[in-house]
Amino acid sequence: MSEQAVRIGIVSISDRASSGAYEDKGLPALQGWLTAALLNPIHFEPRLIPDERPLIAATLRELVDEAKCDLVLTTGGTGPALRDVTPEATLDVADREMPGFGEQMRQISMHFVPTAILSRQVAVIRGQSLIINLPGQPKAIAETLAGHAGASGIFAAVPYCIDLIGGPYLETRDEVCKAFRPKSALKKPTNP
Structure with missing residues (x-):
């Protein structure tokens, strides 16, 4: 297999x-969606932890x-409840914030539920890794990652972001x- 292996942390909070x-x-929702979406061999690092910042x-x-891990996806703890501290904890470890991911996730979710405006998901870069907070419900995870007829899902931008921070070339x-990658960033076919 020619695809580069990728290490993905999945955290349910x-x-x-x-x-x-x-x-x-x-x-299971994160692992299932990522396995279906990526052609790369994936090594998952799963964690199930309480809402403790x-x-x-x-x-x-x-x-x-x-x-x-090249990519870390979290699920849960992004609402306004007192115990929802995932965004704060994510910002605690950030080198740089990537606000477009959170903006797009809320935009996608607004097509389904008016309470999407209460979501506080963030995405950050730490070192050469991208960390993204996703919604807590499996249906919302898939909608956010893949998108729908009216909006592109956030995962379309993840492979190019990983390229730009020095990670493996993700193929979907x-x-x-x-x-989505600009033409200049597309992987050139190799001759056998």
Whole structure:
């Protein structure tokens, strides 16, 4: 297989799921969507943790600095409730913020629910990794990543962002999510 391997951290942030009060649906949703969307071999680093700001920040640091993940996706903890601290923890570990991702996620979700305006998702760069906060519900995760007829999903921009920060060349299955790159950034076919 010619595609470069990619390491992806997936983090479900939920007090109740992490305590075993109910089954976590975030990690399977993230893993399933990414497996369907990417042609690259993927090594997942899954984590299920409670809504604790220091723990979320420490987990994100560990996934980037030690596990060497190229991409980290979180789900949960992005609303206005007092225990929703995922955006703050994500900003705690940021080298640079990528506000366009959060803006587009809210735009996509507004097509489905008026409460999308309450979402506080952020995306940041730490080192050579992209970290993105996604919604908590599996249906909303897929809608946000893939988009819909009226709006492009955020994942279309992820491969080129990873290129620009020095990560592996991500190749997508167009029927799930067509990555966008300028013509100058497209991978040239190699002769055998």
